Amino acid sequence: MTVTNGTSGLIPVIDISGSLPQKEVAKQLVDAAATYGFVYIKNLGKDIPIEAIDSIFDLSKEFFTSPLEVKQPCKIQENNRGWVGMHAETLDTKNQKRGDFKEAMNLGEFVDGKAQQPLPPSFAAREAEIDQFQKYCHGLMIKILVLFAIGLEVDPSSGGPDWFSSRHIGAGPSPCTLRLLHYPPLPPDSDFHPSVDIRAGAHTDYGSITLLFQRPGQPGLEIIPPSSMDSHNYTNTASWTPVPVSPPTTTTDPSPPILVNIGDLLSYWTNNLFKSTVHRVIFPSTSSTYSSPATDRYSIAYFGHPLGSTVLEPVPSERVQELAGKGEQKTVEGMTAEEHLMSRLRATYLGMYRDGEGKEEVREVVASA
Numbered sequence: 001m002t003v004t005n006g007t008s009g010l011i012p013v014i015d016i017s018g019s020l021p022q023k024e025v026a027k028q029l030v031d032a033a034a035t036y037g038f039v040y041i042k043n044l045g046k047d048i049p050i051e052a053i054d055s056i057f058d059l060s061k062e063f064f065t066s067p068l069e070v071k072q073p074c075k076i077q078e079n080n081r082g083w084v085g086m087h088a089e090t091l092d093t094k095n096q097k098r099g100d101f102k103e104a105m106n107l108g109e110f111v112d113g114k115a116q117q118p119l120p121p122s123f124a125a126r127e128a129e130i131d132q133f134q135k136y137c138h139g140l141m142i143k144i145l146v147l148f149a150i151g152l153e154v155d156p157s158s159g160g161p162d163w164f165s166s167r168h169i170g171a172g173p174s175p176c177t178l179r180l181l182h183y184p185p186l187p188p189d190s191d192f193h194p195s196v197d198i199r200a201g202a203h204t205d206y207g208s209i210t211l212l213f214q215r216p217g218q219p220g221l222e223i224i225p226p227s228s229m230d231s232h233n234y235t236n237t238a239s240w241t242p243v244p245v246s247p248p249t250t251t252t253d254p255s256p257p258i259l260v261n262i263g264d265l266l267s268y269w270t271n272n273l274f275k276s277t278v279h280r281v282i283f284p285s286t287s288s289t290y291s292s293p294a295t296d297r298y299s300i301a302y303f304g305h306p307l308g309s310t311v312l313e314p315v316p317s318e319r320v321q322e323l324a325g326k327g328e329q330k331t332v333e334g335m336t337a338e339e340h341l342m343s344r345l346r347a348t349y350l351g352m353y354r355d356g357e358g359k360e361e362v363r364e365v366v367a368s369a
């Protein structure tokens with residue numbers, strides 16, 4: 001296992017493509033999830049073809065560089081699908097003065113190869129390709145979840161290796177979301193400033209795991225390592241550690257590694273053995289002074305979520321049960337995945353999910369999503 005991450009963090013790079021025994025890979029993944037909450041998956045194009053990733057990035061660029069008239073009809077709905085404009089989302093509501101310096105396109109799962117939301121013409125023409133990409137991501141997510149269950153030695157009579165994955169596969173489409181992200185450069189002569197404004201505010205992810213695809217030469221992701229004394233102080237700059245797009249052992253690979261991070265639900269499920277690590281995206285800086293970066297950053301996140309009706313309860317694994325009562329992440333007993341997701345979305349989009357009005361509608365849409 002190769003480890004690297006700038007100077008202070010050490011996020012492992014793991015090859016899950018089959019060249020190592022499954023039990024060994026599972027153990028490495030569990031150790032990374034418990035120590036960092038982040039892990040790089042070496043990307044040799046075996047789980048997801050490199051061309052498929054490149055092609056979705058091309059589609060993303062085409063969409064985000066198109067005029068407002070193309071984006072507006074796809075505006076985000078209360079079901080969390082659609083285009084999210086600049087500054088519409090605020091991930092760190094406590095510390096941010098303005099919304100995130102980014103725009104995004106959230107794509108829910110397709111049904112019978114068809115999108116369940118308005119699509120811009122360029123996407124509509126490539127529906128089959130997007131559907132296939134979502135399936136690749138879903139497949140990789142399931143593979144990782146099975147490895148986690150193997151590494152945790154989940155009680156075979158309760159589902160064993162399938163304990164997590166079975167909660168992500170159901171009759172209808174799952175609530176997993178494919179999110180295309182675009183972080184434009186700061187406009188010159190504006191009142192935005194990289195020491196105040198942020199591309200994506202400090203947050204943890206809400207679901208089970210997130211797959212993050214990044215592009216060479218477009219850095220910006222940072223984490224607060226869970227071991228840091230200051231993991232609760234988002235404003236202490238000393239705690240933030242850059243996460244390189246391509247750590248040294250991957251620079252000759254055909255594509256940057258896929259970064260996987262643990263979300264809040266997997267942290268709940270494991271009594272906080274797995275860490276839901278705080279992360280953010282900043283404007284690139286040059287030495288101590290910020291430059292106005294001329295480069296856009298494009299990334300793609302696949303947010304893995306269990307089926308909405310899943311009750312959040314600790315996984316039957318001895319290692320997890322030893323931690324009962326010690327976890328920082330606590331759920332209300334009997335809380336479902338859907339209830340948890342909606343409470344997090346309401347906080348992030350401030351005005352969009354008004355209390356009371358429209359609430360039932362949101363619940364229904366998400367339940368059937």
Ligand SMILES: O=C(O)CCC(=O)C(=O)O
Nearest residue numbers: 181200205221281299301
């Ligand atoms: O764009 C990135 O690199 C990270 C995005 C992210 O953390 C998120 O959307 O949850």
Ligand SMILES: [Fe+2]
Nearest residue numbers: 203204205279
């Ligand atoms: Fe995130």
